[in-house]
Amino acid sequence: MTTTTAPFPRWDDARAATLDEPGLLLYRSNLLGSDLRITNYGGGNTSAKIMQKDPLSGQDVEVLWVKGSGGDVGSMKLDGFSTLYMDKLRALKGLYRGREHEDEMVGYLPHCTFNLNSRAASIDTPLHASLPYLHVDHMHPDAVIAIAAMANSEAITRQVFEGTVGWLPWLRPGYELGQQLAAHDAAHPGLRGIVLGGHGLFSWGDSAKACYENTVDLIERAQTWLTSERARRHVQVFGGTAFAALPEAERDRTLARVLPVLRGLSAEGAASAGSSAADGSPRGGQIVPKLLHLNTSPEVLEFVNSKDLAPLAALGTSCPDHFLRTKIRPLVVPESVYGLSGADLKDKLGELLAAYRADYAAYHARCKRPNSPALRDPNPVVVLLPRIGMVTIAKDKATARIAGEFYVNAINVMREANAVDQYVGLPEQEAFDIEYWLLEEAKLQRMPKPKPMVGKVALVTGGAGGIGQAIARRMLADGGCVVLADIDQEALDSVSAELAKAHGRDHVRGVRCDVTDEASVIAAFDRAAIEFGGVDILVSNAGIASAAPIEETTLALWMRNQSILATGYFLVGREAFKQMKAQGTGGSIVMIASKNGMVASAQATAYCAAKAAEIQLSRSFALEGAPLGIRSNVVNPDAVIRGSKIWTGKWSEERAAANKISEQDLEAFYRDRSMLKRSVFPEDIAEATYFFAAEHLSAKSTGNILNVDAGNLAAFTR
Template sequence: MARFKSKYAEYFNANRSEGDVMFTPSPRVVLIPGLGLITGGPDAMGADVSRQLYLRAIQVMKAASSLGGFVSLSAAESYAIEYWPLELYKLSLKPAPKALEGHVALVTGAASGIGRAIAARLSQDGAHIVIADLNADGGRAVAGELTTLRGYRRATSVGMNVTEEAQVVGAYSCAVLAYGGVDIAVNNAGIASSAPIEETSLEMWNRNQSILSTGYFLVAREAFKLMKAQGTGGNLVFIGSKNSVAAGKNAAAYSTAKAAELHLARCLAEEGGAAGIRVNSVLPDGVLAGSSIWDGRWRAERAATYGIEPEELEEFYRNRTTLKVNVLPEDIAEAAFWLASPAAAKTTGGVITVDGGVPTAYVR
């Protein structure tokens, strides 16, 4: 790769005209004997265009060879085509690249709720998305929706249980084979359970720790391995909870695991800094809309904790906030997008609360 870039720079400097600006010197076509063709581009569509053009080129070469021989253009002739002024003018009319163009994001638990909203928000600004979810069918549906909305191969999906080490490793392998790597990893997959401590079973405790703590560890560890191998930095966003910093009555197992997530993120921010890997957290509260978690027992359990009916829970959460608002998945997605974007390039180990203002959860 380094040799190719060096030779391309020599080719450019030998043929350039005044005012020419060199394109990226990275190769768009890589041939690997015994394997085949790998192509690159600013996005999946661009990579596929490179594939199509190269296949047409070798077909022309083959046909020309059967008719007496193929003669390549000279370097000067190739340059005149590549840097043709009319083509350069057309390229200048393209819209400015979006904030996450050329980025690949793996989002766990993205078949519904907050994860789904985050996947949609990141793709809106140009990212390619890998939906990693235990609900494989739901993940495929979300990936299909994003591709229909955003264009060619904008999203793919992989079934993944965050507690299974081999499945987490496999999800990153899927991302690499689909898009070449991962730039952003969003730790979002989760569950919730509620019970007084005397009624908290060992199974409930272990399940919360396994999914919310160990699962986040496995996803983050594999992200670090890949991002360090890529050598281009990276970005991890942890979706924690108000309970990461505020005690949750009748939710000791859940709250303890959520607190572990937050501290893991801060530890990894320290580890990732030298490699340009940023790690930040978003702490939501009471996001009921579109959530598979709140459709289950968690709603009834939390309502019982506060002595209200399940249907009154949304109003209860709104009234306890400083701003008197309900928090939606899209609100969490905006915070995750900011942390994943270049706008937050100098932020790591940070915490953003998106809870409408819950004084007990103010970070201090």
């Protein structure tokens, strides 16, 4: 429950007047999902019973519109709803064989589909169908879950809502719970809703607006009561403060050292499990790359710095939506780890993760049933760091971020429940039966195969330029995350925003970086570690170009080329190498050199020498990186004129003069000079770079050079 006192979103009568019944349901759903105090991301569901013409009989029939499997009420569209015949749903009662057979009822839901709707119905469909109300909401508000997770939840529910809201003990969602909801409602006429123990709230209304306002009013009433009750009791939140938060600079230095190691160990642990991860990662014996998300919000810091951190964290979460995404409990890392580095840090974190994995495997062994799915990735999803905050780990950045949001919900629930009564987590066996539910396993197995770059992070220097952008787009297209590093802040901001809009904010970060400045380079990699957990791919692409006869090549011009193209490539390569080594999961370094590194051009001595240095530098990285699984390769472009920033300055004029042609004829000149008579574009360089970056394409390639120049005999590598 956030601390904001802002009012809930208001129902807009003018907008609602323009909508039909399905439109009103969508409007209500989006409005409810727009405020995290009402429900968490992807949590809860809504429904409406609407009269529609049957496409076969032409008769008016009652149709249940209900949020389908998956999706998020805050962002869903009309195609996110399942539609089912109410008469067929009611008829299912005659097929129900009891609680031990309730999962089979899910198989009947497709037979109830109205109008061939392909959206799969969720397990909550029977809950909405069983209640006699036209409009039903099922939300997961922190305030209500806090009451639902109290030891004396039933009595406190009566007290808070003055008998207008019913209460049912925890029961896994499904057909049986739907029957119990209906029976409880029938036995208690006049209820406004029902609290589900450890779970959430059902509420209803005769119209879309009445349902929305009833839901929001009940949540607001719960929030108000909890706030006043906590104030009346003068309770110290989470037992008071045990730790002071680290200063930001010290925190970031610690995270930059710890997170790559944590990320790498989690990937290895996932591989050793040999099975699918709780966050949906695929089964298999290879390393499963993961991404990290950091949360240092006030709610999180209050919890991780509290005296009650250890006992509350051990209790686990309550609401099934929470622990499905966060596992039953987090890993707490002791502060003593922060002072370690190198092998000591890896050993200690390895011990902590090994103990967590053993505990999780024991939980699976204790609770599994004869038909339970195999053990999934036993690594933690949530890692709590006293004095720092919370890190969440998952197969992609969005999943990691959302898992963190869910654990914040759990923190809010624990805070409020413990302040008024006693927080209780879900019983272990019940938690297991949700986490390893065969229906949930079937959903995981239906998930599409992830794109090949999911879980990978590429840092691209010169990322705001034409070639850098093209490379970033290619990585993003296959699910990767990209850190754009560039010295041009204005261009960096513009390109980062454009790519984030196209590929999602979780996938793109921008960091200003001067590759000639050691501190700036280190800071860029530290930022990548804090944002994603580390870097798997370095594309060293920042560059300049210059031309001058030898006798006119000043020391300043020579040093500028060496500084950016040789020293700069060394610095970013070194920092990438260090971070990849800390992760222990290999990596790929791709240096964007030039045809000029293979064959000299007249009047470009400084540039050619620096580009040759890049090629030799890559070979050195390949040599030392091989035992660590770190590959290093070179892409040699030639005459990439369109979209390339180096051709917008003096270089274009200089090369035209050196070749005794006009600037507008440069592209044609270089195209006709090539063996294939074809122009080379940034996208061509991006494809070559992607080949070397992608483990599934070039796992056995290191120390290589790939020319992308449309054919230049003098630049042949052999």
